[in-house]
Amino acid sequence: xxxxxxxxxxxxxxxxxxxxxxxxxxxxxxxxxxxxxxxxxxxxxxxxxxxxxxxxxxxxxxxxxxxxxxxxxxxxxxxxxxxxxx
Amino acid sequence: xxxxxxxxxxxxxxxxxxxxxxxxxxxxxxxxxxxxxxxxxxxxxxxxxxxxxxxxxxxxxxxxxxxxxxxxxxxxxxxxxxxxxxxxxxxxxxxxxxxxxxxxxxxxxxxxxxxxxxxxxxxxxxxxxxxxxxxxxxxxxxxxxxxxxxxxxxxxxxxxxxxxxxxxxxxxxxxxxxxxxxxxxxxxxxxxxxxxxxxxxxxxxxxxxxxxxxxxxxxxxxxxxxxxxxxxxxxxxxxxxxxxxxxxxxxxxxxxxxxxxxxxxxxxxxxxxxxxxxxxxxxxxxxxxxxxxxxxxxxxxxxxxxxxxxxxxxxxxxxxxxxxxxxxxxxxxxxxxxxxxxxxxxxxxxxxxxxxxxxxxxxxxxxxxxxxxxxxxxxxxxxx
Numbered sequence: 001x002x003x004x005x006x007x008x009x010x011x012x013x014x015x016x017x018x019x020x021x022x023x024x025x026x027x028x029x030x031x032x033x034x035x036x037x038x039x040x041x042x043x044x045x046x047x048x049x050x051x052x053x054x055x056x057x058x059x060x061x062x063x064x065x066x067x068x069x070x071x072x073x074x075x076x077x078x079x080x081x082x083x084x085x086x
Numbered sequence: 087x088x089x090x091x092x093x094x095x096x097x098x099x100x101x102x103x104x105x106x107x108x109x110x111x112x113x114x115x116x117x118x119x120x121x122x123x124x125x126x127x128x129x130x131x132x133x134x135x136x137x138x139x140x141x142x143x144x145x146x147x148x149x150x151x152x153x154x155x156x157x158x159x160x161x162x163x164x165x166x167x168x169x170x171x172x173x174x175x176x177x178x179x180x181x182x183x184x185x186x187x188x189x190x191x192x193x194x195x196x197x198x199x200x201x202x203x204x205x206x207x208x209x210x211x212x213x214x215x216x217x218x219x220x221x222x223x224x225x226x227x228x229x230x231x232x233x234x235x236x237x238x239x240x241x242x243x244x245x246x247x248x249x250x251x252x253x254x255x256x257x258x259x260x261x262x263x264x265x266x267x268x269x270x271x272x273x274x275x276x277x278x279x280x281x282x283x284x285x286x287x288x289x290x291x292x293x294x295x296x297x298x299x300x301x302x303x304x305x306x307x308x309x310x311x312x313x314x315x316x317x318x319x320x321x322x323x324x325x326x327x328x329x330x331x332x333x334x335x336x337x338x339x340x341x342x343x344x345x346x347x348x349x350x351x352x353x354x355x356x357x358x359x360x361x362x363x364x365x366x367x368x369x370x371x372x373x374x375x376x377x378x379x380x381x382x383x384x385x386x387x388x389x390x391x392x393x394x395x396x397x398x399x400x401x402x403x404x405x406x407x408x409x410x411x412x413x414x415x416x417x418x419x420x421x422x423x424x425x426x427x428x429x430x431x432x433x434x435x436x437x438x439x440x441x442x443x444x445x446x447x448x449x450x451x452x453x454x455x456x457x458x459x460x461x462x463x464x465x466x467x468x469x470x
Contacts, residue, residue: 003300003303003304003307005183005307005311006182006184006244006282006292006293007181007182007292007294007296007304008282008290008291008292008293008294009290009291009294010290011289011290011291021297021298021299022297022298
């Protein structure tokens with residue numbers, strides 16, 4: 001889709017702005033190791049980690065910026081940070 | 087109608103005929119007479135525009151950005167430090183694709199403080215995404231405003247433009263100028279009708295942020311639009327010529343260049359002096375010609391390469407210097423001639439209002455023929 005000249009945009013929600021592309025390291029969640037404590041969702045500064053139907057957790061990669069806080073604090077070391085391949 | 091008129095007032099008259107709906111400017115020598123005249127016109131109901139007085143140039147151009155985004159034809163004028171204060175807004179106006187026209191009465195940059203002419207101010211903003219027109223005389227300074235609005239507002243361009251003319255040398259000089267009537271101007275320049283504008287009933291934002299995946303493409307699009315403007319300058323300049331007898335379709339002007347061995351390349355009012363010097367050198371048997379650059383952005387590389395293809399040497403005169411390197415025009419002319427074997431010498435001269443006379447032009451041609459000369463022409467040796 002061609003760009004709008006002058007970078008002009010209609011009003012919308014902040015959620016319309018996908019910011020996950022800033023990420024250098026991507027958190028990969030190992031659901032087998034997960035104790036379902038929810039620390040990752042509590043600490044995520046972007047608020048983009050959500051509980052799954054199974055009670056484990058997954059980040060929304062459209063907004064996750066790869067800060068690594070979830071991986072650092074996960075008591076089960078269930079989250080590993082993998083360099084993005086772009 | 088032919089009038090004996092000061093350059094600034096010729097520009098103000100042309101601007102009035104362009105029917106700007108918003109004028110916002112801050113007085114600064116030598117541009118002041120333009121905006122004083124426009125303020126008078128608004129006060130005397132000769133121009134139906136909002137005249138916004140502001141505290142400085144940053145605000146002046148910011149007001150124009152808002153006005154243009156709201157769908158008004160906007161105008162400002164400045165020079166030197168005033169333009170420098172607008173630096174940030176200049177990039178935003180271009181990035182938001184707002185066709186604001188601004189007259190630049192070219193003046194040296196401080197420090198040291200100088201109110202006199204050179205072209206360092208607008209040349210230093212050559213990367214901002216604005217079209218840059220440079221006038222040789224007051225007639226052209228007035229006429230280029232019509233061309234500038236017509237090209238800048240074209241949906242395929244949507245970029246702002248400087249119309250530059252040398253401070254004092256043109257701005258404060260009386261010359262005969264054929265001033266268009268309002269009817270003639272209206273016949274050439276339609277009303278500004280942008281497809282998008284700020285409107286509370288249908289909100290839109292201009293110049294939103296672009297992430298790394300998008301920014302490069304925005305810059306590409308601006309560059310493409312600026313380069314495409316060459317075709318619209320040709321069209322508008324031709325139409326102007328057909329209607330009023332003065333053709334501005336070419337981005338460069340050739341003067342006695344056909345069989346020239348030495349070609350001088352220059353910009354602005356200095357070209358009048360150069361043409362007189364060339365006439366005298368021609369009478370003395372020297373084959374010298376001039377290539378005047380009227381449009382510096384987009385840069386007419388192809389036109390320059392074509393016009394200079396047969397000369398033996400090129401001498402570029404710059405009333406600016408990219409400190410630490412060379413004059414901006416010399417650098418870009420060299421680039422335009424890349425791959426050819428024509429030697430190009432560049433001279434920086436006339437900075438800060440120092441007069442350039444016919445004898446100086448002749449001496450520069452002599453130096454270039456001998457393959458001599460240095461970057462700065464006319465240095466006072468006792469001072470350095």
